Every structure is written in C-alpha cells, then in structure tokens.
Amino acid sequence: MSIKRMFFVGLLICMLAAACAPAPAPAPAAPAEKPAAAEPTKAPEPAKPTEPAAAAPAEKPAAEAKTIKIAVIMPSATTDLAFSQSMYSALKAIQTEMGGEKAMELKYTENMFNVPDAAAAIRDYASQGFDIVIAHGSQYGASVQEIAPDFPDTTFAWGTDVNTFGLKNVYAYTAAAEEGGYINGVMAAMLTKSKKIGVTGPIEVGDAKTYIDGFSQGVASVDPKIEISKTWTGSFSDVALMTEAAKTHIAAGADALTGSSQSVVGSIGAAKEKGGVLWFGTQADQASLAPELVVASQVYDWTGMLKEIIAKRAEGKLGGDKYVLQLKNDGLKIAFNPDYKLPDDVKAAAQKAIDGIKDGSIKVEP
Amino acid sequence: MNQVFTLGAIVGILTSAIRLATPYLYAGIGEAFAQSSGVVNLGVDGIMLISAFSAFYVVLNTGNLWLGLLTAILVGLVMGLLMSLISVTLKAEQGISGIGLHMFGLGLSSLLFNVLVGTVKTITGFPSIKIPLLGDIPIVGEIFFNHSILVYGAFLLVPVAWWILDKTSWGLRIKSVGQNPAAADSLGVSVDRTRYISVCIGAMLAGVAGASLSISLLDLFQDNLTAGMGFIAVALVYFGGWKPLGIMGGALLFSTVNAFQLWMQVLGVNIPSDVAVMLPYLLTIAALAVTVNRARQPAALNKPFERGES
Amino acid sequence: MPSNDAAPKGRAARSSSIDWRTVVVNIAIPLAGMLIALTIGAILLVFLNVNPFDAYAVLMGGAFGSWTGLAQALVKATPLLLVGLGICIAFRASVINIGGEGQIIAGALMAAWWPLQFRSWPGWLLISTTLIMGFLAGSIWGFIPGLLKARLKVNEILSTVMMNSIAAQLMNLLIRGPLIDPAGVAAGTYLAQSERLPANAWLPRLVPQTLLNAGAIVAVILAVVVYIFLWRTTIGYRIRAVGLNPDASRYAGINVPFYQALSLTLAGGFAGLAGVVEVLGVQHRLLEGITGGYGFTGIVAALFGGLHPLGAIPASILFGGLLVGADKMQRAVQVPSSLITAILGLVVLFVVGSSIWSKRWAARRKIEAVKESEAAG
The missing domain is CATH 3.40.50.2300 (Response regulator)
Incomplete structure (x- = not known):
C-alpha cells in the first residue's frame, strides 16, 4: 500500500511542478531592476515567478x-x-x-x-x-x-x-602562502627548544601544501637539523582528529606547532591545554584563540x-x-601577536626574511 | 617502524586511544539502547552536534561545566522525544527520520553558532583528573588514570549499560520489545513506551557524546564539529553485536588504530598519509570479518510496531 | 520534461480507475506535514528578522517558478535519482546501503581517469565506455560489502559507512598524486582537482546556460530499466522475495546471501553512475566535495518515492527542487545556509511522520472496498 501512497506523493510533486513551470514565462521585456528578494510576495504559493531576470541577458545598471x-x-x-x-x-x-x-x-x-x-x-x-x-x-x-x-x-x-x-x-x-610559511618557519626554528616542530595539515593540496612547504624551507634555513614531523588528517573539517594529531606531536616532544585549514582551531586548543607550546597561524589572525601562545599569523x-x-x-x-x-x-601580512613577547633577535630575523623575500634575495618554492 | 614500538610511543598511542574512544562509547552505547528496543536512530550525529553546541554555549556564558553537561543531556532528550514521536508514535520509516534528524541537528547547531557566537572561540573544559594512587602507577597510571571526568564516565558506562540491558527486568523488557514486540505487547508490556524510553536514553547519551567533544576533549565548537562521528558510532553498534562490551571493543580498536596511524605520521613512517588515515576503517571491517561469533540483530529492528500486524 | 510525465503514465496505464478521494488525501497529508515543518521554520526565520512569507516564496519559486530554476532542480535530481535507483534495489532486498557517498567517489574517480587515457576516441564511444566503467567501479565498491555480508556475515551498515571513509581517503591520495591537474602543479597552486576532461567526453548539455545534461535522460531511462528489472525478471523477483521474507525464500531454494550481495553490487553501480554523471556532465573534472551529500539525500529521495524506481523520479525532482530553492533563499533573504539545512531536516521529519495518516486512510478504503464488493456480490 505504501508504494501506492508514495506514488501519489509523486503525483503531487508532478502537479506542483506542472503548475509552476509553465506559469507565466518571465517576460524578457521586463528585466529585473531589483533582486528577487525585493519582490513583495505575500502568499507562500509557488505560483509567482520570483526570478524574472534569469532568462534575460544581463542588464547593466545605467547609473x-x-x-x-x-x-x-x-x-x-x-x-x-x-x-x-x-x-x-x-x-x-x-x-x-x-x-x-x-x-x-x-x-x-x-x-x-x-x-x-x-x-x-x-x-x-x-x-x-x-x-x-x-x-x-x-x-x-x-x-x-x-x-x-x-x-x-x-x-x-x-x-x-x-x-x-x-x-x-x-x-x-x-x-603565495609559501612566503608567510617561510617567515613562520624561521621564527619557529629560532624559538623551539626541543628542536622538534609539529605540522598538522588537512590534505596535502592547495595552500595547505604550499604553506607547509614554505614553512619547512624556513625552518631549514635556520637549522636543517631540526626535526619537522607532519600529520595529515585527510579532511578539512575533522577537528577531533586534528586535535589528537596536535596532542600526538606534543607527546612526541614538539614545542612549536603550525597547521592549515579551518580544523586547526583544534590544534590550537591542544597546544593551549598543554601550555608552553607555541603556535604559528595562517590564513587569518588566530591570536584571539590563544593570546599566550600564538606567536604570529600569516594573514591573507x-x-x-x-x-x-x-x-x-x-x-x-x-x-x-x-x-x-x-x-x-x-x-600577505605577518600579524605579530602583541600579547606574545617575541625576542628581539627573532623578530629581527623574521623582518630580515620578509625583506629578503620582498627584494627577491630569498626564493621560496611553492 | 621500530620507533613506533618504543615505550613512549605505545603509552602515547594508548592514552590517545582512550580519549578518542570516549564520544564513540557514549553515542554507541546509547544507540545500542535504541536498537535493542527495535529503533534504528541514524540521527545520532545530529543530536551530538546540537548537544555539543548547547553545552559549549552554556559554558561560554556561565563557565559552569556541569550546567553545560546538563543542558547537553536535556537537549539530547528533546531530540530523542522528537525522534520517538516520528518513529514510534507516527511509525515512520526510521531510516528517513534519522537522516531528517541529522539534517536538523546539523543545520540548527551551525545556525545557532553563527547567530549566537559568530566565530571560533575556546573555553576551559573539564580538566584532567589524576586518580590518587592508581594514577601514580607507572605507565598504566599515565594511560588510564589521568583523564577528564567524562572519559572515566564513558568507560564506567560500559558495565552499567551491560548490567541494565542484561541483568535487570527492565533491560530484558527493552530487548523483548526489540525481538518480538507482538509477544511483548500480549504480555502487557507497552511497546511504544519502552521504545520511547530507549530512544531517549540513547539520545541523552548522544548528547553527552557531543558534550564530551565540545567541553572536554576539544573545548570549542565549530560547524559540523563531529565530522560524521555519529555514523561511525552507529556502525560500531553492529561491530559490538548490540553488547556494551563489544561496542567498547570496537571503539577501542577503532581509536587505537587511529592513534597508531597519527604516531606513524608523526614519527615519519614512510607511507602515504591517506593510507594511514584509512587504516582504522579498514581494520574495523577486517576485524569483524575475521571474528567468527556474530550476534543476530534484534528481530524487530527497523520495524515500526502496530498492534494487530504480526 | 520527460521525467515528469513518465511516472503518472506508467502507473495510470495499469490502474483501471483512479480513486480521486485517495489522491486528494495523499496529497493533502504530506502537504500538511510540510506546512507544520515550515511553520516551525518560520519561527526560526522571524527570530532572524526575516519575513517568512518572502523567504518561502523564494524557496518554492526558486525551483518551480522558472525554467532555469527547474533545470537546476533537474541537475540535482539526476544524481539523487541514480543513487535512489540503487537504494531501491538494495532496500528491496532488505540490504541497507549507507555507502552511496563512497560509491559515488569510486565512479567519479573512474570518470576522471578513463577519458584521459583514451582522449582520441569519438565522443559516443568515450562517454558510453566511461559510463560502463564508472558503473563497474561503483559496483566494486558495493560488491565488497556485499561479499563480506554474504560470506562473512559482516553487517552492511558497518561496512558501507567505513567504505565511505576509505573512498574519501583514496580520492585524497589519487587527487594529490597521479590524478592531480598538471596545470596546478606547473602554476604552483597544487589544487585538489584533476585535469579537465577533453570536450568529447562531456555529456551534452540540454538547456543552454544551465548545467542540465544528458545524464538526466540516462537516469530516467535507467529508472524504467530498473522497474522492468525488479518487476519483470526472475532475478528481480528473487531480490524482492529475499527482502520480503528471507526465511521463506530460503525454503524456496533462493540463495539469499547471493541476492543480497548482488543487490548491494548493483546499488553501488548506480551510485557510481551518479559520480560519472557529475564528472562528465557537470564538473568536467574531479573535485574535492564531488559527492555533494547525494549518497545520503538519495536514500531519502528513494524512500520518499516508495522504494519504487518510477516513484523515485518525482521524489528526486522534489528534493532537487527543495535544494535549489533553499540556495535561492539563502541568496535572496541572506540567511545562513545552515537555517535551510535545519528546515529541510524538519520537512523530512514531518512529511515522513505524516505518512501514518495516509496509511490509515488506505487501510480504511481497503475495508470499504471489501464491504462494497461483498454488498455487490
């Protein structure tokens, strides 16, 4: 019986579609002067075409x-x-x-x-x-x-x-996310005490990849012996796994972390919970999440x-x-976190790297 | 590969695994209650999300963690009542109502987050509590006895749920409704009421699962925070054969492998990260495939009950 | 609009007379369910300072108020229908396939790879072989859980959920490795997309300025094929018998695990086709997020269509329309997209919840019909 009922539901939909689709075709003579939302439609019935402009070519506003x-x-x-x-x-x-x-x-x-x-x-x-x-x-x-x-x-x-x-x-x-990555890498390499840095990434593509590649080059430019370990969670949105990845880096001895994508907020949380672990941000200024440990962020x-x-x-x-x-x-801007007391020599090195990238004397590969 | 098996790494992996298993335990055992009574609730993920947000929001504004947890449970209860209304009273197809519930929870939690909070913020969640004496045992103490209260709660839930489902008359009633609702009905058991209660227990536990993410493990909220965990939790119920102990086995297996693959990545073991991330899913299937003993599902699972129909 | 006509004609041809009262009831009841959901949604809209009447006018008019809107709805309906067809087969055999997302990915991966290997082939050959290969890729992704269920009694909900994640990671692996767009590597952007397919592999577009493509026609034809398969062939009959009563089927000598595995394999194939159509007809390359959640929404569409291949056609169009209207609503009244997800969830809940009254009505009509025939006899 339920199949029959469902068929009638289907019929209803067809009727709805049929009722609406051939309804007054949008008159091409009346191009939209205002967006669809401004159409004062009182009833929720779908009879009224709300998108008169769709069929008409773009009408450039005169003024x-x-x-x-x-x-x-x-x-x-x-x-x-x-x-x-x-x-x-x-x-x-x-x-x-x-x-x-x-x-x-x-x-x-x-x-x-x-x-x-x-x-x-x-x-x-x-x-x-x-x-x-x-x-x-x-x-x-x-x-x-x-x-x-x-x-x-x-x-x-x-x-x-x-x-x-x-x-x-x-x-x-x-x-060119690799450029800010390089700067963050230079600072991270100078600030790490354990000589271990953790990277928490989503999937190794796009600016997540180029940022982290730049970061690695920055670290290597200061001290190629520093260990950089990278984890990828395989998802741009899995905050829980990203958090655990950061905790794993910390447990393995990393004292400076970075990472990309919207799920890194979890990594920042993990660093905050542990304390004494530094964070380097990218894409947006992430200092608000943990003022005591975000050193700087690359800001688009x-x-x-x-x-x-x-x-x-x-x-x-x-x-x-x-x-x-x-x-x-x-x-690209490097937003230094005013609440974090960055040692002068580190700041100077970062500034030097910024100038170097600007004048082309430092080349960062994406 | 050798360095994965150092003591430090193993302690790290197991500590991570205990943490990671927590939300799956709450949500999975909750789902076991619902399914034992014959109701498949595919909306677990949605309940987790809306509860995770509610708990987070309360803590953000009051700083009271217990009030946050209570809110999560109450919100879970409301979602459970909604699911029961549609699936039990109105006898709707459970697969659809669960997916509808998931969409509702996903949408509403993001909406409220967008309107009430606006951007990602962090809170101070439940702290880790080192259990006296036990926590001082080397290695074991570090792995098992230095977690937040919600982590302990998840593991305490296992024997409690086992006892309720297997040893109390009330648990047997839940199962009888899931096995043979007509017979239970003829014996005077109210099928609908039993299913309401079971679904609501499941939903409240899903609420705790959500809260365990937002106010204990991650201490923040973001759009789609669970990233599909609720569906994994449902899958683990089948892994565990509707038994709390089995679900714990599945949750621990899944999260241990997950912790293991993260350590492999951290230590630079040379396999593609994507393959590493795949491992917990692959091994969970494989583990179920090689274990022989398999429980039969509740006979009336996914079947709405109507008096007079066989 | 071939899809709109197919369902009523197909059914009407076989039902001798239409009970118009039942038709009205079956339209009115889901509508009432929808109204309740929209009323709750309206409260949320008011809370956001949006006039709910304006918003809903856009929601409904978005898809069904203009030809382009309708075309957009059909673009979304196509993968929903294809996934839904597979769901019809699987659910008819009492196999619950949650693995649509992974199976879509399997088909899409094949569609992103195959045409690049044989670019010189003529379009008809390239497209048809890609469709077949994509079907095969998807069916492998369905066959594995099917085999595990048949041979090792691994529950298919567990395995298909896990296979979704495995497919997602497989796609990550391939799309940043062998399938990555060489142009992205050359430019240093390393975007998560495959190379653009040669134009001879594209499914023809049906309506200019929209993404509506020949995949929609393929889907409708396949709906008829699946209908014939399930109701006019022995294999189809056995699949349904297995679902209706596995024990009786076993006694009748039907190899129950085989037919369950077969249904899951076919379900995977159809979801795989959805992936192919997305790649060949819409995107022309493989991108992150190709599944669009169709693996789940397709289940809802199939169940709304009464697990009937022809019923799935209007149900997919309705869902496609709702999704298109919801996007329009986001743009027109500037509400967060999450609000629309929540309202759609409510619509699903209350429409499916309202079905009990339709069922009761049908039961009553049945009794009345029996009484009438008794009186007449």
Missing part, C-alpha cells in the same frame, strides 16, 4: 557610479576563522571604508561546497545585475569559465588560481586586491589580470 554591487560565493562559513572569513572580512572592511551599504551593496552565499549550487549562485548574481561576482574557491573555476562569457558587462573574480581563461571580464587571484589581506579590481572596473577594465597575494604587494 553605476552610485552603488557598486558585489556578491561573493564561498565554500565554507563566513565564521571559519580561515579562508572564507578572510575574504568576507576584507569585503566588509571595504564596505565600511567606502561608506556603508549605500556605497557598496554586499551579498554573500556561504557553505557552497557543492559546485553546481555555486554555479547557480554565480549565474544568479550575474543576472541580478551585480557588478562584481567573486567566486572564492578554486573549485569554481570551470563554472566561471562557462558563465562569464554570458555576462560581458559583469566582472568575475575567482581564486585561488592564476587562470583567467583568456576572458576579458575575469580576474584570477591566489595567495584581500583588501588591496579588491580595491584595485573595483578601481580598474570604474576605469572600464573589467578583467583579464591575475593577482598573487605576496609579502611584496602587502597582500
């Missing part, structure tokens, strides 16, 4: 000088204290600097680990007339490549990668790049360039 509309699509939450948060904070900071919501409209979509969802979001924002659509995840590349040509008046920015696909309205960006500062994209767009250049966040262009 662009007033408010710039920026949308961002991110793979994790805006609160991850890592990759997504670094971008969201940068956009928020620019918004405040430009004068709030009136000067810059900002919309975001988070937790888009599923690429088709992200593709839908990118297309949706573009067709709603957003000026700049930021696809903040390397997995969104193919989607940007497909969608960007349909919206020649919209600027797309995506990262982390360096490929603009030869399109005139696409910017690409990435972060997207504001400079974003401002440049906004400025270039205002001049009429919609895309085509690529950006690499580096120490040299202030895209």
Whole structure:
C-alpha cells in the first residue's frame, strides 16, 4: 500500500511542478531592476515567478557610479576563522571604508561546497545585475569559465588560481602562502627548544601544501637539523582528529606547532591545554584563540586586491589580470601577536626574511 | 617502524586511544539502547552536534561545566522525544527520520553558532583528573588514570549499560520489545513506551557524546564539529553485536588504530598519509570479518510496531 | 520534461480507475506535514528578522517558478535519482546501503581517469565506455560489502559507512598524486582537482546556460530499466522475495546471501553512475566535495518515492527542487545556509511522520472496498 501512497506523493510533486513551470514565462521585456528578494510576495504559493531576470541577458545598471554591487560565493562559513572569513572580512572592511551599504551593496552565499549550487549562485548574481561576482574557491573555476562569457558587462573574480581563461571580464587571484610559511618557519626554528616542530595539515593540496612547504624551507634555513614531523588528517573539517594529531606531536616532544585549514582551531586548543607550546597561524589572525601562545599569523589581506579590481572596473577594465597575494604587494601580512613577547633577535630575523623575500634575495618554492 | 614500538610511543598511542574512544562509547552505547528496543536512530550525529553546541554555549556564558553537561543531556532528550514521536508514535520509516534528524541537528547547531557566537572561540573544559594512587602507577597510571571526568564516565558506562540491558527486568523488557514486540505487547508490556524510553536514553547519551567533544576533549565548537562521528558510532553498534562490551571493543580498536596511524605520521613512517588515515576503517571491517561469533540483530529492528500486524 | 510525465503514465496505464478521494488525501497529508515543518521554520526565520512569507516564496519559486530554476532542480535530481535507483534495489532486498557517498567517489574517480587515457576516441564511444566503467567501479565498491555480508556475515551498515571513509581517503591520495591537474602543479597552486576532461567526453548539455545534461535522460531511462528489472525478471523477483521474507525464500531454494550481495553490487553501480554523471556532465573534472551529500539525500529521495524506481523520479525532482530553492533563499533573504539545512531536516521529519495518516486512510478504503464488493456480490 505504501508504494501506492508514495506514488501519489509523486503525483503531487508532478502537479506542483506542472503548475509552476509553465506559469507565466518571465517576460524578457521586463528585466529585473531589483533582486528577487525585493519582490513583495505575500502568499507562500509557488505560483509567482520570483526570478524574472534569469532568462534575460544581463542588464547593466545605467547609473553605476552610485552603488557598486558585489556578491561573493564561498565554500565554507563566513565564521571559519580561515579562508572564507578572510575574504568576507576584507569585503566588509571595504564596505565600511567606502561608506556603508549605500556605497557598496554586499551579498554573500556561504557553505557552497557543492559546485553546481555555486554555479547557480554565480549565474544568479550575474543576472541580478551585480557588478562584481567573486567566486572564492578554486573549485569554481570551470563554472566561471562557462558563465562569464554570458555576462560581458559583469566582472568575475575567482581564486585561488592564476587562470583567467583568456576572458576579458575575469580576474584570477591566489595567495603565495609559501612566503608567510617561510617567515613562520624561521621564527619557529629560532624559538623551539626541543628542536622538534609539529605540522598538522588537512590534505596535502592547495595552500595547505604550499604553506607547509614554505614553512619547512624556513625552518631549514635556520637549522636543517631540526626535526619537522607532519600529520595529515585527510579532511578539512575533522577537528577531533586534528586535535589528537596536535596532542600526538606534543607527546612526541614538539614545542612549536603550525597547521592549515579551518580544523586547526583544534590544534590550537591542544597546544593551549598543554601550555608552553607555541603556535604559528595562517590564513587569518588566530591570536584571539590563544593570546599566550600564538606567536604570529600569516594573514591573507584581500583588501588591496579588491580595491584595485573595483578601481580598474570604474576605469572600464573589467578583467583579464591575475593577482598573487605576496609579502611584496602587502597582500600577505605577518600579524605579530602583541600579547606574545617575541625576542628581539627573532623578530629581527623574521623582518630580515620578509625583506629578503620582498627584494627577491630569498626564493621560496611553492 | 621500530620507533613506533618504543615505550613512549605505545603509552602515547594508548592514552590517545582512550580519549578518542570516549564520544564513540557514549553515542554507541546509547544507540545500542535504541536498537535493542527495535529503533534504528541514524540521527545520532545530529543530536551530538546540537548537544555539543548547547553545552559549549552554556559554558561560554556561565563557565559552569556541569550546567553545560546538563543542558547537553536535556537537549539530547528533546531530540530523542522528537525522534520517538516520528518513529514510534507516527511509525515512520526510521531510516528517513534519522537522516531528517541529522539534517536538523546539523543545520540548527551551525545556525545557532553563527547567530549566537559568530566565530571560533575556546573555553576551559573539564580538566584532567589524576586518580590518587592508581594514577601514580607507572605507565598504566599515565594511560588510564589521568583523564577528564567524562572519559572515566564513558568507560564506567560500559558495565552499567551491560548490567541494565542484561541483568535487570527492565533491560530484558527493552530487548523483548526489540525481538518480538507482538509477544511483548500480549504480555502487557507497552511497546511504544519502552521504545520511547530507549530512544531517549540513547539520545541523552548522544548528547553527552557531543558534550564530551565540545567541553572536554576539544573545548570549542565549530560547524559540523563531529565530522560524521555519529555514523561511525552507529556502525560500531553492529561491530559490538548490540553488547556494551563489544561496542567498547570496537571503539577501542577503532581509536587505537587511529592513534597508531597519527604516531606513524608523526614519527615519519614512510607511507602515504591517506593510507594511514584509512587504516582504522579498514581494520574495523577486517576485524569483524575475521571474528567468527556474530550476534543476530534484534528481530524487530527497523520495524515500526502496530498492534494487530504480526 | 520527460521525467515528469513518465511516472503518472506508467502507473495510470495499469490502474483501471483512479480513486480521486485517495489522491486528494495523499496529497493533502504530506502537504500538511510540510506546512507544520515550515511553520516551525518560520519561527526560526522571524527570530532572524526575516519575513517568512518572502523567504518561502523564494524557496518554492526558486525551483518551480522558472525554467532555469527547474533545470537546476533537474541537475540535482539526476544524481539523487541514480543513487535512489540503487537504494531501491538494495532496500528491496532488505540490504541497507549507507555507502552511496563512497560509491559515488569510486565512479567519479573512474570518470576522471578513463577519458584521459583514451582522449582520441569519438565522443559516443568515450562517454558510453566511461559510463560502463564508472558503473563497474561503483559496483566494486558495493560488491565488497556485499561479499563480506554474504560470506562473512559482516553487517552492511558497518561496512558501507567505513567504505565511505576509505573512498574519501583514496580520492585524497589519487587527487594529490597521479590524478592531480598538471596545470596546478606547473602554476604552483597544487589544487585538489584533476585535469579537465577533453570536450568529447562531456555529456551534452540540454538547456543552454544551465548545467542540465544528458545524464538526466540516462537516469530516467535507467529508472524504467530498473522497474522492468525488479518487476519483470526472475532475478528481480528473487531480490524482492529475499527482502520480503528471507526465511521463506530460503525454503524456496533462493540463495539469499547471493541476492543480497548482488543487490548491494548493483546499488553501488548506480551510485557510481551518479559520480560519472557529475564528472562528465557537470564538473568536467574531479573535485574535492564531488559527492555533494547525494549518497545520503538519495536514500531519502528513494524512500520518499516508495522504494519504487518510477516513484523515485518525482521524489528526486522534489528534493532537487527543495535544494535549489533553499540556495535561492539563502541568496535572496541572506540567511545562513545552515537555517535551510535545519528546515529541510524538519520537512523530512514531518512529511515522513505524516505518512501514518495516509496509511490509515488506505487501510480504511481497503475495508470499504471489501464491504462494497461483498454488498455487490
């Protein structure tokens, strides 16, 4: 009997779909002036098409000088204290600097680990007339490549990668995470007493790999005899295993730790519980989690790049360039934790390494 | 490879294993209660998440760890009542309601975290307590008797749960409802009430499992903190053949191998990290495959009970 | 929209007369369940200072209010349906397959590798062989738990949960090793993605400016195939017999463990196909997070479809639509995506919970029908 019932549930769905789908086709003559949300729909019935712009090509707002509309699509939450948060904070900071919501409209979509969802979001924002659509995840590349040509008046920015696909309205960006890794490595090598350093990583790919490779080079530049042991948890989100990995490093004698991904908050917790173990952060400033043991964090500062994209767009250049966040262009910053008393010689060595990377005398391989 | 078997490493591995096993023990034994009464609750992970957040949030604001634990248990109870309402009273397909419960817990915990806390913060959780005398025994003391109270609790739960399920009339009633609800019903046992209680016990223990993560082992909360632990806990119930002791065996095996692979990585044993991470999953399957004696599952597992149907 | 029509026609052809009262009841009751869930969700929305009516208008209109929305819903429905078809086979044999996620990965890995080895092949050959190879890869991932269950009585819930994690690590291993995109290595970014597949391996897109691809048609055809397989072939009959009553089947001489293992193998194959379609039709390469949770949502879709291959079609479309609408809602009213996950969870709970009234209604109608026929006779 239950099969029959389920069939009727199915029928209902078909009817729902049938009722809605052929409903008044979006009139191409009336391009959306406002996003779908602004449609005052009183009843929850699905009869009303809420996405009139979808079928119509992008309609560039005539008066662009007033408010710039920026949308961002991110793979994790805006609160991850890592990759997504670094971008969201940068956009928020620019918004405040430009004068709030009136000067810059900002919309975001988070937790888009599923690429088709992200593709839908990118297309949706573009067709709603957003000026700049930021696809903040390397997995969104193919989607940007497909969608960007349909919206020649919209600027797309995506990262982390360096490929603009030869399109005139696409910017690409990435972060040379190995550079800050090197600096952190130099400091860690000078501060470790046990001569053992632990690295807790998620999966050996992307900036988790390049950061840690840079870190290892930094350590080796000070003292190649220092033992660096690395653990990978095989997941970007498994906080429990990451914590245990950090505890294992500590139990094995490591007194300085670093690591990448949003799950390293667990490693920091483990170091804090043990005490006397130092932490080196990356992606975002992690000092707030444990002010007494975070020495410094490599911070991705997207504001400079974003401002440049906004400025270039205002001049009429919609895309085509690529950006690499580096120490040299202030895209990467080393945020020294003011609550941690860093010895002067270590700070001087770090500064020397920063200058060396900036002027090219120190080369860090990704 | 040799250095993995030094004394220090072995102590480290076993200490880690005891810690890692804790959430699986609470959640797994809880699930054993629910399943013994005939209800598969696939929503354990969701309950763990929402309870982990509740405990964390209470501790963050009041600093009172016991109040946090109590909140986690109460939240677990509410989730258990919801699961029972759908699966027992309304006799819904348990597989779907469990997945629905998981989605609800996952979503709500992230939502509340996002709205009420906003970013990752740490708290001071239950401290490690060295048990007098026992904790001073070399090696053994370090491995077993220097943990937080929730870790001890998880291992104390094993004999308690065994005693309840196997030695009390109440436990036998739970099992009879899971084996043959119609017969139990004809003997005057209320099938629905027994299942409600069992599912709720399971959910409250899942709540403790969540709290053991957020206010004892990790001392923080983050989106999807459990990363699928609840599903592993359900799997371990099958490993343990619905017996608390068996579940403990499974949880310890799984976490010992997990601790072992972390040590292998730390000591630089030359195998790909991904293969190392795979090991606990592989060995858990293998261990079950080679052990011969296998318990039969409760006959009425996953079957809603309706009076008048056989 | 072939998928929308297939189910009603297929059923209606065989049922001589439709009991319209039952139809209304069976539509009204799940709707009522959904309304309760949405009401609770509305409270959460108010708590977040969002007008629930606006939000829900977007949720419903997102997928079913425009052609592109509908196309997006079908993109999500495709893997749900493919996973769901496998679930239909497995659950019909009383085998619980939680391993969809791992099986999807197995198929996707094959789809990311195979076309690169034979890039020069013509598209039809490349695509069809990839589909077959992906099916095989997925079925291996289902066969292992199947064999363990048949030979060593290892519970399939345990083994499939574990196999999910093993597949995820296998993918990590391959995607940072042999399968890694050489362009990422050259650029020094080392991204977790495989090389982009040659265009002749792509499944054709059906609607311009959307990701809807020929995989949707493949899925619907396979739904009919699975229906015929389960209800019109001896093997299918035996699989269902094993699920309905294993003891009776054993006495009837059916090799119960064999058919359970077979059903798990086939279930893996269909989930593997879902992985292939994601790679060939949507992503054109293998990426971290390829499964999209379809391995679990597919179970819900199949169960909502009454474990019937044709019922799974509308159920997958409904779920795909809800997921698309939920994303739209996140964008339109700027609520955290987690709120939508929570509301979807409630919808699942209350719709499945409401089924008891449909069942009771059906039971009553049965009694009435018997009485009527008695009176007539």
